[in-house]
Amino acid sequence: MPIRATKRGEERIPIDGNHDVLICGASFAGLAIARELAGSGADVMIVDRYEIGERQTSACGIPTEWLARLGLMDCERQRFDTLVIHTPHGEARYELPWTFSTFDYRELCQLLWSDCDARFETAKVNGRAEAANGDGAIAIDTDRGTITAPLVVDALGWRRVLASGDGYQPPDAPLSRGLEVHPAGSGEDLEIWIDRRYVPAGYGWSFPADDELRIGIGSFDPRFHVKDTTVLLTEELGKQTNEYQGNWIPHKLRRATEGGVFFAGDSAGHCLPLSAEGIRTALYFGIALGRELRGVVEGRQSREQAAAAYAEFNDSHERKFRWMLRVQRLVPRVPPRILGPAIRLMGSKRFIDWSFAHYLNIAPPEFAGEARRPEPVAS
Ligand SMILES: Cc1cc2nc3c(=O)[nH]c(=O)nc-3n(C[C@H](O)[C@H](O)[C@H](O)COP(=O)(O)OP(=O)(O)OC[C@H]3O[C@@H](n4cnc5c(N)ncnc54)[C@H](O)[C@@H]3O)c2cc1C
Numbered sequence: 001m002p003i004r005a006t007k008r009g010e011e012r013i014p015i016d017g018n019h020d021v022l023i024c025g026a027s028f029a030g031l032a033i034a035r036e037l038a039g040s041g042a043d044v045m046i047v048d049r050y051e052i053g054e055r056q057t058s059a060c061g062i063p064t065e066w067l068a069r070l071g072l073m074d075c076e077r078q079r080f081d082t083l084v085i086h087t088p089h090g091e092a093r094y095e096l097p098w099t100f101s102t103f104d105y106r107e108l109c110q111l112l113w114s115d116c117d118a119r120f121e122t123a124k125v126n127g128r129a130e131a132a133n134g135d136g137a138i139a140i141d142t143d144r145g146t147i148t149a150p151l152v153v154d155a156l157g158w159r160r161v162l163a164s165g166d167g168y169q170p171p172d173a174p175l176s177r178g179l180e181v182h183p184a185g186s187g188e189d190l191e192i193w194i195d196r197r198y199v200p201a202g203y204g205w206s207f208p209a210d211d212e213l214r215i216g217i218g219s220f221d222p223r224f225h226v227k228d229t230t231v232l233l234t235e236e237l238g239k240q241t242n243e244y245q246g247n248w249i250p251h252k253l254r255r256a257t258e259g260g261v262f263f264a265g266d267s268a269g270h271c272l273p274l275s276a277e278g279i280r281t282a283l284y285f286g287i288a289l290g291r292e293l294r295g296v297v298e299g300r301q302s303r304e305q306a307a308a309a310y311a312e313f314n315d316s317h318e319r320k321f322r323w324m325l326r327v328q329r330l331v332p333r334v335p336p337r338i339l340g341p342a343i344r345l346m347g348s349k350r351f352i353d354w355s356f357a358h359y360l361n362i363a364p365p366e367f368a369g370e371a372r373r374p375e376p377v378a379s
Contacts, residue, residue, distance in 0.1 A: 015121045016145030019045040020297055023118070024125045024140065024162065025155030026052050028282035029265025031112040033153055036290020042297035044118035045149070047142060051122060053109030056245060057157075058279060059180055059207045059214040060108070061190070064101040065365035066280045067108075071115075071373030075107035077209040080190040087194050089340030097353045098360060100190055102209035115372060125161055128259070136303070138260050150303060151262070151293050155286065158250045158266045163258050170248050171222040174269075176202065176276055179226045179246035180216025183239035187213055194331065194339060198229040201332035206237060213239060218276050220251065220328055249276050251328060253321045256285075256314035257307040264289045268314065272362065273325040284363035288313050320362050 021037060023030045026048035037044050060077075067073050079101045083094045113120070121144065129141035137148040140162065154162035158175060170177070187208035198204045202219040215234045217226040226246070234241050254269035256262065264270065264285045271278030292306040301309075334342065346352070 012144065014145035015045075015047075015123060015142070016147055017045075018137065019043045019119075019147065019149045021045070021118075021151040021153070021293060022047070022138075022140060022147050022149035023153045023155060024048075025153075025157065025265070025267070026050075026113075026120060027057055027109070027155065027157075027265070028279050029267070029270070029286040030153065030155035031109060031116065032283045032286030033155065033264060033290040033293065034116040034118045035112055036287055037294055037297065038115055038117045040294050040297050042294075044116075045147060046116075046118050046120050047123045047125060047147070048120075049122060049124045052113050052120060053106035056105040057247065058105070059205065059216060060103050060105050060209065060279070061100055061207050061214075061277075062103065062279050063360060063365060064099040065360075066283065066368065067101055067103060068375060069365045069368035069371055070112070070283070071371035071375075072103070072108055072111050073375050075103040075111055077102045077104055082189065084189045084191045085194065085343050086191065087340040087343060088197070088336050090344060092344045092347045094347050094352050095349065097356050102207050102214070104209070111373075125156060127161055128261075136260075151296060151306075152260070153262045153264060153289065153293075154267045155263075155265050155282075156267055158248050158269075160254070160263060160267045162261045163263070163267075173222075174250065174252040175222050175248040176218055176220045176251050177222050177224070177226055177246065178216060178218040178249050178276060179230045179244060180205075180214050181230060181234055181239075181241045182212045182214055182243045182245070183234065183241070184211060185213045185239055186211060193233065194343070196336065198233055199226065200224060202226075204229070204233045206233075213237070215239065216246075218249065220273075220332070222248070249278065251276070251325060253314065253318055256289075256311045260303070260307075262289055262293070262307065262310060269321075273321060274328040274331070275324075275359075280365075281363045284367055285314065287368060317362065324362075 020042040021044045023046040085092045123142040123144040126141040129139040131139045138152040139148045191206045193204035207214040217230045250269040251273040265282035270281040292310045295301040
């Protein structure tokens with residue numbers, strides 16, 4: 001179990017103060033933003049209720065090239081060039097045009113953090129506070145005091161804590177739900193199950209990561225409870241459930257800015273529908289936002305110009321997200337006896353190369369630029 005690391009006793013001194021940039025949330029999106037701001041000279045504060053890397057938020061699977069581009073290869077655990085898809089009517093093995101890796105969450109966060117020159121504090125963010133003066137600074141209420149900054153980012157996940165509160169709550173909001181366990185074990189294949197025994201709309205997965213398996217179920221329907229079938233899949237794979245970890249997963253793009261606050265990652269609905277892949281998109285939109293904010297702190301643009309540019313960038317992805325949402329809605333409607341053969345049919349090299357290239361291009365690794373840290377030399 002992760003330890004809630006907000007400081008206690010004498011260590012719990014107030015952290016109220018004014019900064020150039022306040023980033024709320026120190027996971028994929030928040031750290032990517034802070035990393036883009038490194039060296040800008042800005043006074044950047046980042047807060048999270050847990051220590052950096054303390055609480056894993058996913059199965060930690062990502063296209064390998066994203067790790068390489070960000071200089072994060074040291075945290076890679078295992079690499080895959082095939083994807084095995086199980087259906088009740090047969091299985092297919094897709095030879096991928098690019099590789100996918102599992103990684104260690106704590107190590108990835110610490111590597112990203114080592115590239116930053118921001119200040120970090122553990123604090124729970126409660127929401128917006130009344131701003132003390134009219135200089136455009138935004139005030140944020142935390143359990144350790146009020147922090148103000150002219151540039152404030154919500155990278156806190158799907159709850160979108162710093163928005164006005166539009167009643168966006170499960171089970172009515174467009175959110176999927178995911179739950180997984182991490183039993184000890186090993187495997188060669190990245191595997192998914194599209195099988196109504198486990199989930200009527202969604203999929204199960206087993207992602208090997210060196211000495212553990214990350215086995216879980218994701219349901220596109222937030223009303224479907226995934227615990228029993230996470231247990232079922234785990235037991236059918238001959239493993240025992242442990243360390244449950246789950247969350248709601250957005251599957252619809254949201255506004256990138258609101259009330260002067262910037263949103264990135266799950267708080268902006270940046271997780272891809274259908275695959276529920278939200279790490280690379282959190283990094284991708286985080287980098288985009290970090291670049292815009294850097295323009296502000298370096299005096300090249302105003303906050304309003306940054307907001308307009310980032311919102312335009314966000315919205316330019318809407319068509320692709322909508323298209324993936326359509327497929328997400330279609331797959332559960334395909335009768336199982338047709339799904340198996342259809343998935344095998346789609347396994348032609350031409351189709352896979354085409355579809356996976358398009359898929360990767362929604363948030364392409366080249367966007368990250370060149371790695372600041374060289375790749376480790378293979379031993
Ligand atoms: C079971 C499961 C498995 C998944 N597997 C994958 C996968 O393999 N690959 C993939 O690409 N995506 C996966 N996803 C989706 C992925 O986890 C998210 O899309 C991704 O984590 C979003 O990153 P983020 O930085 O926006 O938010 P998060 O990673 O959720 O980080 C939010 C941060 O904000 C902090 N926080 C939240 N509220 C507060 C508060 N009030 N005060 C202070 N701090 C707060 C949290 O501690 C956390 O550090 C999975 C999701 C689930 C649920």
